[in-house]
Amino acid sequence: MRAGVIQESKRRRFFENKQDEKKRKTREAAKRNRRRRPQSRYSQPNQLEVSSKKRDEDDKDNWDMPDGDLPS
Numbered sequence: 001m002r003a004g005v006i007q008e009s010k011r012r013r014f015f016e017n018k019q020d021e022k023k024r025k026t027r028e029a030a031k032r033n034r035r036r037r038p039q040s041r042y043s044q045p046n047q048l049e050v051s052s053k054k055r056d057e058d059d060k061d062n063w064d065m066p067d068g069d070l071p072s
Contacts, residue, residue: 016024 011024
C-alpha cells in the first residue's frame with residue numbers, strides 16, 4: 001500500500017468544504033514541520049547566561065547579620 005491511502009479514504013468518506021480543507025492542510029503542515037524540527041517553540045537560554053544571572057541575584061540577596069545579640 002502506498003503512504004496516505006488510508007487517510008485519503010477516510011477524508012473522502014464525506015464532502016469536505018473549503019474551510020475544512022484549509023484547516024486539514026494547515027494541521028498536516030504543522031505535523032510535518034513538527035517532525036522535521038523537534039525543537040521547542042521557546043529557545044532554551046544559554047547555560048552561561050543562566051549561571052551569571054543566578055550569581056547576580058545571589059549577590060543582591062546576601063544580607064549581613066546585624067551586630068549584637070539575637071533575641072531569644
